[in-house]
Amino acid sequence: MKQGRFILEPERFCxxxxxxVMNSFPQRLVGMLMQGGLPRGQAYWFPSCTAVHSWGMQFAMDIVGLxxxxxxxxxxxxxxxxxxxxxxxTRSIIECESGFPYPLEQWCGRQLHFEEHEVDYAVE
Structure with a gap:
């Protein structure tokens, strides 16, 4: 699974x-269904997506359209x-925990930059 972080431009604020990143159909279908919540600072990004559902979810979330x-x-x-x-x-959607502390509404019109990073699956 592709992973990374979102940076607010031009400040380069993470x-x-x-x-x-949820690209495949199974990833999109299941999404966060099996989770009881999301840790602060974690999000799911659904590229090429204009709608989301919360059927079967156990918690509320904040939704951001890009x-x-x-x-x-x-x-x-x-x-x-x-x-x-x-x-x-929208062309893509970000899902994160409800009550996300940053002023997302005030940032409408601002650009986010996705920085991909390698995922190490090795067990140490």
């Missing part, structure tokens, strides 16, 4: 330190389990 240039165009806070959200004007 918004999410650990981002899992346009083709990865600018923040929509923010939905405290999305409860059992709903479907479609975000107009």
């Amino acid at each position: 918004v999410w330190q650990e981002v899992k 346009d083709a240039q990865q600018r923040i165009v929509a923010v939905r806070r405290n999305v409860q389990p059992g709903v479907m959200i479609r975000l107009r004007g």
